[in-house]
Amino acid sequence: MAFQENEIILFILGIGVLIFILKNHLDPKTSQVLMGFPGYNLFVYAYIIILIGWVFTILEGFFLNELLNMIEHMCYASSALMLAYWSWKVFGKQEVES
Numbered sequence: 663m664a665f666q667e668n669e670i671i672l673f674i675l676g677i678g679v680l681i682f683i684l685k686n687h688l689d690p691k692t693s694q695v696l697m698g699f700p701g702y703n704l705f706v707y708a709y710i711i712i713l714i715g716w717v718f719t720i721l722e723g724f725f726l727n728e729l730l731n732m733i734e735h736m737c738y739a740s741s742a743l744m745l746a747y748w749s750w751k752v753f754g755k756q757e758v759e760s
Contacts, residue, residue, distance in 0.1 A: 670720065707744060
């Protein structure tokens, strides 16, 4: 086994954040606030993909290290692209009304 302790801690913290997101998403009071966040779904999907990448970084210590390492980095790249798109969509150039 060749996983590192910090990978496990990062994953546990990531699961905690996901639980927080899901709890607040299901609560009617806070769900209205979250849904008002621009691009909320895209932002959460990007987070879930990076969380999946953290799972692969742990699993690569046990088996199929080359393949799982590649999938892990594909998850990181996909998440980064989604966050870049989210940033462009939320903060990008906005059309001026005339």
